[in-house]
């Protein structure tokens with residue numbers, strides 16, 4: 001439900017050949033459904049509006065499907081930046097069931113994030129904050145993260161965080177958020193083929209098995 005496998009649109013995969021290899025490798029690991037979620041952030045990717053991303057998806061969909069047999073959907077990972085309030089008035093690229101994947105800068109919390117979560121809920125969207133464990137401004141006492149959840153925003157874990165791929169602090173926070181039962185979804189946030197090798201090599205703590213299974217079931221339910 002979170003990946004950058006649609007080629008040539010952001011900092012993820014650059015060409016369709018590599019995207020097809022990634023999709024086939026994930027299918028081999030048991031992935032049956034995938035949502036492609038390119039970054040939507042006009043300041044960094046000015047071309048990535050809803051129409052452009054949809055066009056790129058329809059250009060590449062058939063090759064991705066025939067390489068892997070995976071069921072693909074298109075959505076976006078919306079950056080909550082200064083101008084996001086205006087974006088809200090237009091069309092958004094959402095996950096199934098009007099869930100909307102949002103992200104922030106890793107270095108500082110988006111100004112007005114509380115207001116954005118409130119407005120998204122008022123507009124009948126279900127905000128899902130991507131990889132809260134990666135934001136350096138959230139401490140592992142989880143106070144602020146709990147507040148985000150209480151305001152009506154669900155959380156998505158990057159699976160690789162648990163394996164230490166993004167560093168010790170992210171791994172520590174991911175474990176804390178998971179153990180507190182605060183995640184609703186899990187995704188790969190896949191950007192490269194190398195990350196698939198890392199996923200393959202990952203080992204999980206036994207004590208995390210039950211929570212991981214719960215959020216995997218929740219994630220799969222997005223596709224039903």
Ligand SMILES: [Fe+2]
Nearest residue numbers: 002077130189
């Ligand atoms: Fe992402």
